[in-house]
Amino acid sequence: MNILLDEFEVFPWNKNFEIGIEVIDEQHKVLISLLNELASTLTRGNQIEINHVFSELAKYAEYHFETEEAIWADYFGDDSWLSSHQLSHSSFLPRVIELKEQEINKPQAEIIECIILFLIRWLAFHIMDNDKRMGLCIQNIHNGMPLEQAKIAADKKMSGSIRILIETVMGMYDSLSTRTLALMRESHARQKIEKELHKTNKQLRKANLRLESLSITDQLTDLFNRRHFNSVFMREIKRARRDKTPLALIILDIDFFKKINDNYGHSEGDRILIQVGQQLKIICQRPGDYAFRLGGEEFGVISSNLSIHGTAEFAEIIRKEIENLNIPNKYSSISQYLTVSIGSVTKIPDEIDTIDNFMSIADKHLYKAKESGRNQVVAKE
Known part of the structure; x- marks a missing residue:
């Protein structure tokens, strides 16, 4: 041959x-x-x-x-x-x-x-x-x-x-x-x-x-990526529906991130995304917690067996811990440091619940957090 x-x-x-x-x-x-x-x-x-x-x-x-x-x-x-x-x-x-x-x-x-x-x-x-x-x-x-x-x-x-x-x-x-x-x-x-x-x-x-x-990995932040988010969510919603336990979705978005890229440069923007990703990894330590980069400056966390109150407390911990990184952002109109706005949803999923309606509710709450002044959590059912 x-x-x-x-x-x-x-x-x-x-x-x-x-x-x-x-x-x-x-x-x-x-x-x-x-x-x-x-x-x-x-x-x-x-x-x-x-x-x-x-x-x-x-x-x-x-x-x-x-x-x-x-x-x-x-x-x-x-x-x-x-x-x-x-x-x-x-x-x-x-x-x-x-x-x-x-x-x-x-x-x-x-x-x-x-x-x-x-x-x-x-x-x-x-x-x-x-x-x-x-x-x-x-x-x-x-x-x-x-x-x-x-x-x-x-x-x-x-x-x-x-x-x-x-x-x-x-x-x-x-x-x-x-x-x-x-x-x-x-x-x-x-x-x-x-x-x-x-x-x-x-x-x-x-x-x-x-x-x-x-x-399954976002190459910049080393968090799970959007593709794996879809896979994990489908698995977790089936489990929560079967066990009749609550499922929480937390969406966070960096405040004034475009100003960071415009004024500090995209390299600095990438460095900040990496820092936020590392902090989310540290915070999400429970077996039922999963942290993801959903795209751009938006991150997501899926958590199981948290009540509405527990989700709100967890989201507030995330908000505070990221602000406590003390990453300078002098172009922010609400703080001298980097902040995030957070929206979440917690519910026991029924047969008609999907990733889309969970995302829609969480996004609506995220929009409310930004509309109300940013650097805050809106967590409802």
Whole structure:
């Protein structure tokens, strides 16, 4: 058996990557093609060729990001979805360059493994999650929905994306394992093949665990992400309905966060989001407490077995602890330090209760907290 390295496609194109916007889908295909070429050149180990492909990849990625962001900007304006997407784009090229500079002196097998893990993460979590979510939102806008409603509908439709994600990632791993085995048979004796296969399987198991963690984690704050919020809420509402116990949803939003980004810069805004996320992790220590970053400057907490009064007390603890971080915010009109406004809902769910009506009530209470002067809690049934 003789398999050419040029035919070794570690990331075959999959229709699950399509987001429904033709120009973006076509550019994604080119980007994936360049990623495949990069993997091939890393395997060959020709330094001049590697530098050339890295350069081509960097140029095309920059071109693609500019094209994509121009499309998103027409629909999202200054919405947090766009700024979050731009942050994801800005982290791509520095990571590619870092891999090139830091890993190039390692054995080729280690270089390939490192690059492959990064590329899988990028394809699976950026294109399939972020791009597809925004593509769905645009489709909803074309169907006549206002932006916020289009975002909610897109989030709801994407709630089943974990299944598609796993199927796609496993498909890529299957292809990778088969082709890797073929190359091993070409260049190694049987004993070495068995040894390397055992090592590869161990690495794949580790990679699967890392991918599973990434699929439920917000990469900036290290809290659970919106996708996992939907999953946990569905599980907890079923449990609470079955056991006839109360379920609490707490939504908190950083006050005057746009002023922070405008005056301190987005880097400082990201640092503050990380601090708030860390504080929520410290506060949410009970087995029934789950903390999430829902998007932008909005966070959520799901708690079980709390009364309405208990939820109000818990929400007030969250508010005070975040204010006590003493993060300067001189552009706030209510405090010299960073504050949050909080809305919550607590109830024993019945058969017609869903994530949507829990979110609607909590959002209404959050709006009331902001309307009443911010830096306060509105907690009702």
